[in-house]
Amino acid sequence: MIKCCNYICLLYLLFGIGKFTVYAQEIEPRQEINIDDLGDVSDEFLENFFEALKQKAITNYDKAINALNKCVEINPEPKYLYLELGKNYLELKQHEIAEENFKKALESKPDNRFILELLFEVYFHQQKYKESIGVVEKLVKYNSMFKEQLANLYYHDKxxxxxxxxxxxxxxxxxxxxxxxxxxxxxxxxxxxxxxxxxxxxxxxxxxxxxxxxxxxxxxxxxxxxxxxxxxxxxxxxxxxxxxSELVHLALYKFYIEDNSKTEQAIQSMKIALKSNKIDKDSKYKVISDFLIFIEKHPQYESQLVEAVSILSSEQDNAKVFTELGHHYYKKGDKEKALNFYERGIKNSTGNFSLLKRVLLLQLDLKRYTKAEIGSQFALEMFPAQPIFYLVNGVSLIHLDRPNDAIDILSSGIDYIIEDPKMEADFYKQMGEAYLKLGDAAKSSEYLEKSNQLQKKS
The missing domain is CATH 1.25.40 (Serine Threonine Protein Phosphatase 5, Tetratricopeptide repeat)
Structure with missing residues (x-):
């Protein structure tokens, strides 16, 4: 028997311009036809029907359709033939023909959930929203979560x-x-x-x-x-x-912020919202964002922000919040606090190139050379063609008294520089520093001179 997943199309209207996305949600396994459902049919019919199932299982949908059409020629009565034809045409994205067959299959089972879901999928692909509404209104009685799809369709139908x-x-x-x-x-x-x-x-x-x-x-x-x-x-x-009520504070803090006489109530409401287990992380992120805007105008309350952040520290997956706090302190020039929050935020955002770069450069700036060396090595594994990470690694190694390793990594990284004389000058300068640590004054002078010449050009 073929294995078949149960997909439900969730219809989204994105950006108000008619773009839609299909989401898959497994509700319960779909049942395939078994031999007892086939009825009293001939051996030739059975042979072609099982050939169709075999061909569909190995994604030969055209061959499956041919075998099913032979069944129809032998006996056009069984409605399950049209269900199987519809499924194969759906796989081939021949939606109009799939629709015709699913409608035939529904003639004997007008409320069959499985067929209705397939017909909804076909209507979705054809953007037949009014027809979709009729189908989903029937599906709602099987699972109230179909109301989400129906709400989407009503939205599109105004x-x-x-x-x-x-x-x-x-x-x-x-x-x-x-x-x-x-x-x-x-x-x-x-x-x-x-x-x-x-x-x-x-x-x-x-x-x-x-x-x-x-x-x-x-x-x-x-x-x-x-x-x-x-x-x-x-x-x-x-x-x-x-x-x-904790949820009400998502609304109250905004009213209190706008009323300058209720600053303390605003802060208290924000804290309640941040502590709440009923409020999702995105909403908490919005609270923190509003808190940051508030503090720009009322810097005397910054200590309250620190207290609010401590509430979040015990929760997991607050990368977005910590990154936003890092941006806040970075703009203020408080590099220590910025790095502290960035390091906490990047734990779940290691693929964020810009954030990784900023963290590593701050670590260098604040002389956290061991962290910068380890972090840049990790960054090179993710972004092996980014010269900035070779440079950070090389600088870290020089300050950790590993000049030979620094020369090796800088020599490798310089090959990835494309039309960036300033960065190339930085590489040569660091190689000069590394050779100076080794006591090779001639090599050091050679690379430092290359760096100076490139700086003049840039």
Whole structure:
């Protein structure tokens, strides 16, 4: 039997210009046809059918289609033939023919989840969004997570209120997540008059006054509609109803920051948000980013930033936050703090060339030669054609009293320099320094002179 994964297309509208991405999500294994399902058919039919399965298994889709068509000539009644034909045409990206066959297969099983998913995939590839809606509306009864696909489709069909209603239902059932937050923003940005959605959420809050998510969604809509005072009042209402709410502080700290008389409340709200296990890392990153902007205007509160960062230090995967903090202190010229945060941030971003380069140059600048030597060796394994890392390694080795090793690495790295006389001059200067350490004054003078000549040209 062929192995088959169950793919569900998640439809995204990116940047508002109609570009879409397909995401795969395995819900449950699909079942293939077994011999008991074939019915009373002839030996010739069976031979061709199993030949089709064999050819599909080895990706000979054209041959599989030929074998299935022979089955159809023998007996056109079994609907599973059209399911198999559809799958093969789908693999060949012949979507219109695949669609025709899946529709035939559905005639006897109009609510078959497996066939409906395949038909949805075909519609997706053909950008038949209205047809997709009809299929996904049937699929929702099998798994409520299909509502995400349906919300995407409603969005593309400009049925914004229905899309937001589905997202609200999912948030209530599963809790909010990053994907649905982004989808909500895209949908809300298209709504010219959100009064209908606002009324619906106000009604839901009256029905379920302890549901945090409804308050948060309403705060967002008010903010999008430039009704900041109503958004703030809604946040205060949530805090009054649920004094232990942590999510509300994602909204409150912004209101407090804008009110210069509530600086202490702003900082306290930011700390609560950063400590919360209910708030995702991207949102915490946004809190830190806003905190940094706040400190640019109120530098007297920088110690509070350090305290806030200590909250995050115990968590894993905060590379983005630490890197942003490194940028903050780098711009201020505080190299020690910048390097400290960069080193913490790069642990999960070792493939980031620009960040790796900055870390190594700061380590040299601050005379951390052992770290720079080890780090540049690692960098060369990842980026073996980048001369800057040979140079950092060579400089580190010179300061670690390993001039012979320095000359070897610098001699290797200089071959990767392309039309960069300044860097070439730096290489020759360091080679001159290395030979000077070895006591070879003649060689040292030769390379230093080469460096001087190149510096004059550059």
């Amino acid at each position: 049925r914004y209120d229905e899309a937001l209603t589905l997202i609200d239902e999912l948030d209530e059932e599963y809790g909010s997540d990053g994907y649905r937050k982004q989808l909500r923003k895209r949908i809300s940005s298209k709504i010219k008059n959100p009064s209908g959605q606002i009324s619906r959420l106000e009604k839901k809050i009256k029905e379920k006054p302890k549901s945090e998510q409804n308050y948060l969604n309403l705060i967002y809509l008010y903010s999008q509609n430039n009704e900041d005072e109503k958004a703030y009042q809604t946040a205060q209402a949530l805090l009054k109803k649920n004094p232990k």
